[in-house]
Amino acid sequence: MTRPVGLSDLPIWRRLQPVVSTILVATVIGIPLWLVVVTAGKSQGEALSPDLSLPSQWHLLDNLRQVWTDADVPVAFFGSLLVVLPTVAGVLTFGSMAAWVLARRATRLNAILYALGISGIILPPAVVTVVLLLRQLGLAGSAIGMIGVYMGIYISTVIFFVTGFVRTIPTALEEAAQIDGASPFTVFRKVVLPLLRPVLATATILICLYVWNDVFYAFFVIGGRLDTLPLNLFRVASAGLYLNNWHLIFAYVILMSLPLVVVFAVAQRKIISGITGGAVK
Secondary structure, eight states: OOOOOOOGGHHHHHHHHHHHHHHHHHHHHHHHHHHHHHHTTTTTTSSSSOSSSSSSOOOHHHHHHHHHHHHHHHHHHHHHHHHHHHHHHHHHHHHHHHEEEEOOOOOHHHHHHHHHHHHTTTOOHHHHHHHHHHHHHOOTTTTHEEEHHHHHHHHHHHHHHHHHHHHOHHHHHHHHHTTOOOHHHIIIIIIHHTTHHHHHHHHHHHHHHHHHHHHHHHHTTTTSSSHHHHHHHHHHHHHHTTTTHHHHHHHHHHHHHHHHHHHHHHHHHHHHHHIIIIIOO
């Protein structure tokens, strides 16, 4: 009878691999996070050369309060919400509906449509063409135009995640609802959609992260007409308002990151299940 393989029987590099991986991840994530927090808590003189040292006296709350009032953060925060919320709702709604159809109807045409649908993950949009098209439609510089751009860019992410997840759902559930007289939309809304919560939570985190921190596309589409948090930070830093005020810049970064931290804390239990249940299927 063979003896079970224990931890002591593994090669030394196999035993140290989890420890090394943990230390590496903690270093890569922890050092930048520590730099942001300690720099945001310093005075202007101490923050001229950002480093990992602790401040002689913490000024974090004062710096956050100053940024909140002097940089018009509430206006920029409202602008970010005005773009992010409709974008996330629209992408999740239309992307999940498209993914359900593509997953359930295995035809050659749908296979081609699926390939086109997820091509946006690797094919970057042509910014100049997008701006010119928005000008022709009269949507340049508007929140609606920006929402349309984000939806076009990130709907591929939702289709990619949700299609694999839908394929793991037994079709018998949908067939039972159809026998009871449910329409296709009712089947999707009452049977399929509740089962998609884990993968939709994952997609929500990713899309919120992309859109909330985006400054590149927003600068070309709505720059100067609607303030979002990244655009506002870029504006005040470029104007010299925060010149050599690294403590205020890092305090602004903390304020801008807090909503994402809250969203992640709420949905963290479903993120891993959504990734493993959908993307790798």
